[in-house]
């Protein structure tokens with residue numbers, strides 16, 4: 001049987017190891033809090049599971065359009081922002097084309113690009129593990145169809161600045177799609193950071209993607225959304241697997257939007273915990289880059305595999321990137337002391 005060779009060489013996205021039931025799962029940038037009060041009930045009340053969900057996602061798209069001040073046709077939803085990223089890539093790029101993004105960044109990008117048939121062009125992060133936006137713009141060729149900017153950058157943490165992003169948008173030709181992946185936007189506290197919401201309608205080639213998985217704590221229900229020009233989003237919608245988002249997902253997302261003040265409180269708690277953890281790691285001697293998402297980056301370099309094992313021995317699952325570093329999600333309050341004990345020991349051993 002013949003397979004597409006580039007797909008046969010691709011491995012499925014993997015989540016890594018799990019801790020024991022008493023341990024801490026800090027490997028997938030999930031929200032440690034359970035669903036907001038009333039969200040599960042609201043979701044369950046709406047479910048007729050013998051019927052397909054609303055494929056046009058009218059209720060949730062209407063609500064998001066209202067929230068962002070855009071037309072219904074300027075927002076689409078998908079099975080997580082993962083699905084939307086892949087759909088956007090499929091809409092714009094294919095064999096012979098190129099998709100440009102910073103590296104290291106979200107691990108799923110290379111696979112999504114390969115699925116389209118296009119090739120990836122990687123632009124290294126700066127020494128501060130930030131996006132190098134001038135270099136990204138300079139990497140655009142006549143084969144480039146998409147540039148992805150991840151802010152805050154998973155797994156390293158920094159957000160791109162609003163000024164640098166606008167200069168970048170002016171430098172990129174208008175026929176190249178720019179996807180601003182803002183999966184962690186709700187956790188951003190840097191006042192100079194880009195906020196895609198403020199740029200809606202400013203650029204005909206800009207789409208922002210966001211998700212209910214992180215700040216909203218609905219990772220298990222798979223709901224994300226994209227905001228951008230209607231023609232582009234219609235093309236992206238056409239590439240979707242029909243009915244990929246469920247009524248349970250729609251109802252939970254809508255109920256979560258109704259509970260925004262409580263959500264903001266939880267986000268604020270995670271941000272305080274994040275900043276405290278980063279501050280203490282820096283005090284231990286680690287060069288932790290700016291952390292604007294719900295995670296911090298520990299630069300363990302060549303010791304990464306052993307360092308991840310040390311965390312695992314302490315029943316903490318983290319995400320190692322061999323020879324580079326470890327990404328630690330901000331989880332339960334009680335996890336912080338345990339992380340700091342392991343990181344202190346690791347730093348002494350260096």
Ligand code: PMP
Pocket residue numbers: 028029079080081082083106150153154181183210211212213219222223224
């Ligand atoms: N973008 C980035 C940068 C991410 O880190 C993630 C999840 N880890 C996603 C998109 C996709 O998240 P989801 O599909 O759950 O919305």
